[in-house]
Structures are given as structure tokens and as C-alpha cells.
């Protein structure tokens with residue numbers, strides 16, 4: 001197959017990579033590594049720098065400072081880029097060309113492509129093979145872009161917000177295909193806004209905001225790091241009083257029931273019960289990745 005991965009060299013890496021657009025710093029000294037066989041989710045809000053990071057890793061753009069590498073070489077070298085598959089947010093494919101022709105043409109660029117039928121089936125395009133690209137729905141066109149990214153059987157696949165605009169069923173089907181590719185040994189880097197997507201797929205999550213990496217961990221590690229658990233309860237105490245306790249990270253009032261994020265739930269419960277013997281509807285919940293995301297992106301001392 002394309003390139004046999006050396007475990008000591010990351011398949012792709014950014015080292016102190018920065019990118020500016022005029023006065024705007026899109027990336028500010030980002031470090032990121034992708035190793036053989038792993039799924040890395042780059043998670044962040046609009047404008048966090050996810051697409052820019054992907055652009056550097058795939059050689060579409062170059063860094064202003066720091067380095068980007070692919071298989072230990074320069075990602076801007078077309079010969080190096082041949083070892084990856086990329087699904088971008090837009091594709092610029094000819095409307096009049098049929099689905100199968102697009103896939104056949106892209107497959108011809110690779111030394112050991114998948115059989116056409118297999119690529120079409122993986123992308124859910126078997127029934128649409130003879131359709132011109134321009135006669136497909138937006139979601140179907142995304143599938144063609146995905147087919148082009150995987151047809152060469154790359155050991156490393158980049159997918160930029162792959163499930164935007166897909167309905168729930170299509171999104172789950174797509175996750176299943178990504179898992180299958182991972183099981184075949186493909187390393188995958190995906191950008192996403194969806195915490196659920198990162199949680200469902202990723203071995204590692206790189207959480208970005210304002211061009212920086214805020215945290216990098218497994219989904220479970222990120223949840224644990226963000227802050228223990230949440231306690232929900234109805235109380236006679238004002239929310240501001242609860243928010244002032246040292247065990248408390250965040251308080252939200254949900255229709256009169258307080259939702260409290262805490263890194264020390266036992267201490268919080270002891271204090272709360274002592275202060276309010278009438279505490280009702282008590283419930284302790286684990287942190288979701290969404291809680292972790294909120295906590296990490298709103299905290300100041302976040303750099304891990």
C-alpha cells in the first residue's frame with residue numbers, strides 16, 4: 001500500500017504553526033500530531049482555526065511560522081500529498097460528469113485504488129453511479145466528495161466538517177463508514193462543531209478556540225479534566241450564594257432548579273445539605289463532552 005507508517009514519525013504534524021491573514025491571526029503557534037491508525041477530532045466553534053490547521057497539514061496553504069509535515073516531509077510537495085485523502089467543505093466538481101466517472105478518474109491517480117464498486121458502496125452511492133454530479137442533492141454531493149477522498153485507500157484521511165447538512169440517519173451511517181475505515185487501519189483527522197461526533201468517533205480530541213489549542217485528550221479524559229460532575233437540585237438558596245462556594249465551577253438556573261458543575265461533588269453535597277435541609281429533586285450527573293467544552297472554553301487557565 002501507499003506508505004508503511006513508521007511508528008516513531010507521526011503521519012502528520014504541526015509544530016508551533018502560525019498563520020495570519022492580514023491583521024487576523026487564524027492560527028497562533030499550534031502543535032498537533034496524528035499517528036498511524038488513530039482518529040483525531042479537531043473540535044471548535046466557527047473561526048476557531050480548524051480548517052486552517054487542516055489546510056496546513058494537507059499542503060493547501062503554508063505556515064507563516066513553525067512547521068507542517070506529512071509523512072515526515074513537506075505537505076506542499078504533490079508527491080507527498082498523494083498519500084492522503086482529503087474531503088473539503090467544497091469540491092468544485094463538474095456538474096455534467098457522472099458520479100462513477102468522477103470516482104474512476106480520481107482512482108486513476110492512485111497506485112492501488114479500491115475497486116470502483118467498493119468505493120461507491122462505502123460512500124452510499126451505488127444507486128447514484130450514473131447520475132450527473134449536478135443532479136444530486138447537497139448531501140449526495142458530499143458523499144461523492146467523500147468517495148473521492150477514500151478511493152485511493154489512503155493511510156491518512158482528512159475530512160473537514162463531513163456531516164454538516166446531513167440528516168441524523170445519514171450522519172450515523174457516515175460514522176459507521178469512518179469506523180470501518182479506522183478498523184482497516186486508516187488514520188483519520190476530522191474537524192467538527194459537533195461534540196457528539198467527536199465523542200462518537202475520536203480516539204483523541206483537539207479542542208481549539210481563537211487559533212489556539214485549548215486542550216488535547218481522549219473524549220473521556222477531556223470530560224474528566226473539565227470538572228467532575230454536575231449536581232441538579234431545587235433549593236431555597238439563591239443561585240448567587242451557591243455560585244460563591246469554592247467547589248462550584250458554574251451554576252445555571254433551569255426553571256427554578258439549579259444545575260451546578262463541580263470538581264468536588266462530595267464536598268459540595270455536604271455543604272449544600274448543611275446549608276439547606278430542604279434540598280429536593282437531587283440528581284448527580286456525569287459531565288458530557290458539551291459540559292467539558294463549555295468549561296474549558298470559558299476558563300482562563302486553560303492551556304493544558
Ligand SMILES: Nc1ncnc2c1ncn2[C@@H]1O[C@H](COP(=O)(O)OP(=O)(O)OP(=O)(O)O)[C@@H](O)[C@H]1O
Pocket residue numbers: 021024025026044045046047048049050051052053193
Ligand atoms: N483565506 C482567508 N482570508 C482571510 N481570512 C481567513 C481566510 N481563511 C480563514 N480566515 C480566517 O481565519 C480564522 C480561522 O478560520 P478557519 O476557517 O480556520 O476556522 P474554522 O475553525 O474552520 O471555522 P468554521 O467552523 O467556521 O469552518 C477565521 O477568523 C477566518 O475568517
